[in-house]
Amino acid sequence: MPNTEERCFAKSIVEVCQWRGIHQSDSIAYRFLNNGLDDCETLTCGQLLARLRSIAGHFDVGDGGERAILLFPSGFDYISSFYACIFAGIVAVPAYPMVSHSEHVRLRVIIRDCNPRYILTTSALKDSLLQWLEKEGLTHTTFRIIVVDEVANSDVEPRHVISPGEIAFLQYTSGSTGNPKGVIVTNQNLLHNSTVIYRKFEHDAHSSVVSWLPPFHDMGLVGGIIQPMFAGFTANIMSPMTFLRRPLRWLQAISLYGATSSGGPNFSYKLCAKHSNSKQMEGIDLSSWRVAFNGAEPIHAQTLKSFSEQFAPYGFSHEAFYPCYGLAESTLFVTGGSPREVHQQITIDSEQLSLGRAVPVVERPDVKTVVGSGQVLGNEVLIVDPQSRRVLNDRDVGEIWVSGASVAQGYWQRPEESEVVFQAMTEDGRGPFMRTGDYGFFDAQELFITGRLKEVIIINGKNYFPSDIEGSVQALSSVFKADAGAAISIEAQGEQLIVIQEIERSQRHVYSVETLESMIKEHCFTVHGIRPHEVICVDQSHIPKTTSGKIKRLQVRQDYIQGKFRGAQA
Helix, strand or coil: CCCHHHHHCCCCHHHHHHHHHHHCCCCEEEEEECCCCCCEEEEEHHHHHHHHHHHHCCCCCCCCCCEEEEECCCCHHHHHHHHHHHHHCCEEEEECCCCCHHHHHHHHHHHHHHCCCEEEECHHHHHHHHHHHHHCCCCCCCCEEEEHHHCCCCCCCCCCCCCCCCEEEEEECCCCCCCCCEEEEEHHHHHHHHHHHHHHCCCCCCCCEEECCCCCCHHHHHHHHHHHHHHCCCEEEECHHHHHHCCHHHHHHHHHHCCCEEEECHHHHHHHHHHCCCCCCCCCCCCCCCEEEECCCCCCHHHHHHHHHHHHHHCCCHHHEEEEEECHHHCCEEEECCCCCCCCEEEEEHHHHHCCECCECCCCCCEEEEEECCEECCEEEEEECCCCCCECCCCECEEEEEEECCCCCCECCCHHHHHHHHCECCCCCCCCEEEEEEEEEEECCEEEEEEEHHHCEEECCEEECHHHHHHHHHCCCCCEEEEEEEEEEEECCCEEEEEEEEECHHHCCCCCHHHHHHHHHHHHHHHHCCCCCEEEEECCCCCCECCCCCECHHHHHHHHHCCCCCCCCC
């Protein structure tokens, strides 16, 4: 396998695919784990190269730069199709399979935004896709449907000269703070970010990954599918639904395949700790797990502690935790720690945090423990006052700005928004930087994330982060469903706090709704120094979320104003 420097000079990830397909044709590139861990399928590097060439042969000559929506469940058809697009110069557009109403809405937005020439899918999904397209009035548009599992193998020679600056794919954002936007990721962006991940995770050809992450999002695609191909090791992939139904299957797979690198958002570790039982963990050995990355949503110190305590008897090391920070607008990865080093945590004064300063204090009720998200490599990251654009000092809280070769080129067909987000200049003329929309601070070169700029609640001149309020409320009682609440603000004779919280279905009769709502009001006043204008406890599945599980707080606010939230049934 070429070394990292040689990979960096490749024009695209497909060049790495081609090298491995020729020189390591029998090596397993991907292993897909079906319902049973022993029930698996494999795709060698040689087979992958043959499949991507065959699929690429079905694109019309001269269509370079056209968009192709990838509509697949997790599996080899999706992976082969993604690489085939890059091979042919087609812009891949990963999309979620149409399962729920929200995914139908999302797909409609994506199709109308990117105007695709192709939709790639499977024979199992074709009929439902055609029915949906007809219902949406999209049957007479100009795109072609390619049913990938019906494509015969054929050795298609390259008909397109790939360049580093070409668009590799459009990564549509989750839409947690608005409509999904297509982030323009080039071949160069992808290779640079893959190199950064390779170095920060200390990967090599002997590494191994288990990924349950949705391949339609940046973490699952760049981290779970592209990184193993780039680094030269096998990726063991399971469906996200398999993980959600049986979370411990993830840990069983790590043990079975000796994975060195695996991870997910904070909720995945919480879910495993919640469902842990000795019978399912019998014979499990997690000692190979060297990088347990945690990102994509707020990282809770208590979750890391609980997971470590639950799974230390099975070989899991607390030092394996690897909190990191990234976003689609920077391809994926921005900051992370060093394997085998304990991640950083800092306990700060909540009152001072609301005023924009991270002041370390000892433990007491009105404090917040923040988990560090590592250090910068391969990019420049600043903390900036979003109003004055002044670069801030250590422990000053501001917006996170990023510059570097991993930063994407902008949003598809949104020049004005791209200018604002991707061409930001500091007060003293430094730039351009990409504005992440996230709040955070540096402490001794370690980045700490505190919240989202668009979602910050400002009352009486103080900043309150929704995730802080939501997390502390959910820690009050097991009656409150984890990761299923929203703290928002409305204008009602000044800004006012509203808290909406789901109740666990199995425990909703433990307390009256009125008691629960009073409990939340008193807690918010005692811990955060703010009394909510209104608290509404609702039944499960009432809080809108994105396809990646993030709370859609802007939609919650709109729904609240429209009176859509009703209290939980007594």
